[in-house]
Amino acid sequence: MFKRSTLLLLTIVMLVAMLPLSMTVSAQNPDCEGDVTLTYWHHWGGNRIPLQEHQVAAFEDAHPGICVDNVFLPWDNRLQNLLAAIAAGNPPDVTMFGRQDLPFFAATESIIPLDDYMAADGVDPAIFHSSEFAGTQFNGKTWILPLPGGGAYNIVWYNTDHFAEAGIESFPQTWDEMLEAAETLRLGDGEFLERIGLNAQSTSGAGAFLTWLNANGGDWITPDLRTITINNEAGAQALEFMQAMAEINYGIEEVNAFWEMAGEFDQGPLIQGLVSMEINGSWTLFQVEAHAENLNYGVAPIPYGPNGSADRRGSAHGGWGYMVPKNAAHPDEAWKLVKWLTTEVEGDGACWFIQQQQRPSPLVECNGYEKDGVVHPRAEALLGVAALDYLVPVSPVQPEASQIINRMVEDVLFGDSSIEDALANAEAEIQALLDAFWEEYG
């Protein structure tokens, strides 16, 4: 049916088309010689890949006899990959790990507690900021070590040129001021947006609703992680704020449609000029400097709601860490790598890796905004924002709980449910999940 030349063309096209599939990147230093090769999984993509390679090479130099197979995996499939590997009895020796995933893996002892290793090597928990170390604990044991910092997830990055054009002289501190500023900064014809002042659905870390709830002084779960507490005045006000912001931006459908143009890294909404204010984590600094060095921008804490206060703004929530799975082939050497990735201050390890990205470090001794001996000019402002962060706990059923909360927000913003009903239903649904978890694993 096909001529030979056509078949050749087809083959070439197939091979070229398969290139984007190679999302998993494995790198092993060919010059490394050792008896032990550790398999190390991480999710540091984009312009962090060369930093990872450098950090791992430095570890190999400092630990003769240990080589590392450095594997980058996409974040989206992390649980699928990890669960499959653990079930197959062939997990990596060390893996990057979401702190929100800790309760299940710790409760089932699918990962190795690190307390004995820490005691043997003199790793004192006090080297970490206490809020960062708190996220590594479950049932009184330490299962992971933190990196990067889980704080400073909700910094408002704003375009100062847009503010000057709109005649806004000071950054909004309260939700009412934020709504007013967002409406002034928004550009559009009444139906289609040309620029968004602020997209209240786009935050990072805890997710949009929990971010606004926190900035309104509300706690979504009790400290013992057993009771959900969103169905109250603070929760209702958070949803009302999100609803009001969506209406300013011509409704949720237009916001979502407009947001399709936003991506990551050099396609970020602030970098593209799609928004005047973007709520995002501290990693944005590295991205702005890499991709938009001429952008005139400022940083500010997230405004607080009617139930909130000026000293509780952003949310420290979840974050990352490194752990050793049960059945890892080389647990002792794996611990050495975990230690390098999370506690090393002298060599090109934990502190160096964070400083290269200019973001907060969980290590007390390490100023993440100091790179090659030079403190970043915005360090003081960024650390000031981080100081207003408040710890938002992660529940043991976080992935499904987050999905239920997102569904609740959509119910309200699409007008399919009243705020009262949406809050009551979501709270009951998540509570049922929590009760089931504690009944089985408590």
Added chain:
Amino acid sequence: MGLLFISPWIVGVLLFSLFPFVASFLLSFTKYNIVQPPEWIGLDHYNSIFTDDPLFLKSLRNTGVYVGGSVTIRIVLGFALALLLNAKVRFLGLWRTLFYLPSVVPIVALSVIWLYVLNARAGLLNSLLYAIGLPRYRWFADPDIAMIGYLIMSTTWVGVTMVIFLAGLQGIPEEYYDAAKIDGANVFQRLRRVTIPLMTPTIYLNILINIINAFQVFTQVFIMTDGTGGPRDATRTYVLHLFDHAFQYLPPQMGYSSALAWILFMIIFFFTAVIVTTSQRWVFYQGGENGA
């Protein structure tokens, strides 16, 4: 000796098809979080799915819309293209290659391309619509039309259906057309009285293949919605729902997912059985034998 040569295939089927098939059936009666041994709970999962899972029906309905739409599109469009490419036109090989080409592009790459094509603001399709005075649609932002975006995307794989139809068309003897022409049949009459009846075995095959594939739609939705099935769960397909329970939620619910998988299997089996059974009435083979 023959058994030796075929043994890799036999081992592959036993290990990677039959074993998971049987294992998933057994797991569907257990509570299984992957990292601990399964615990037998009988029919609890099946009971929960039908009585306590609102997303089960929603995802099933979304999948049903996709199956109905995409199978119709692929059969009608694939057949039309095959008719055109069965004619004696210039650069026939080039046209056939071009229409088949998208089918061999990996779905990950295709999904990214379609995200650009159907982008509400900067997308190619909306730009074309706007240029001819039609409204711009918020394809993936409007829950009412989000699934239509995936139906448009499903035209990508029409090449596979087209190739099978082409093979069927080339199997129709010219004598039938010659006889119809002598009897005075015009081109539409020849299509209706000769081509379509003789193509029913191929149509039957294509419907079966496409229905089985369409019920398992997952990858494009997973990639294009970041695994959410949004907006408003309007594109949450059945397999995406199943995947969430197995790999996205903690604790993982592999037993529940297996139960969902077996319900899907039974649904596909039911539709297949209906088509196979009714085929005796509408599938015609040369020589006068009806049915499968």
